[in-house]
Amino acid sequence: MGVYLKVLRSAMIDLINKDYADFVNLSSNLIGLDKAINGIQIPLGQLKEEVLVCWKLKFLFMYYV
Numbered sequence: 261m262g263v264y265l266k267v268l269r270s271a272m273i274d275l276i277n278k279d280y281a282d283f284v285n286l287s288s289n290l291i292g293l294d295k296a297i298n299g300i301q302i303p304l305g306q307l308k309e310e311v312l313v314c315w316k317l318k319f320l321f322m323y324y325v
Contacts, residue, residue, distance in 0.1 A: 276283050
């Protein structure tokens, strides 16, 4: 188990060193993502409601026709 942990640590360090600039910039790349997600939350909720209404209407139409 200890050997496996050492291998995993080594692999993680190798990955970080390989793409170090991307690793360092990771947190800065995420800045503003929460605002973007919040910005689409309401439209997505509205779309969900519209899809559910259409699905229910289709179900009712199929059931009663």
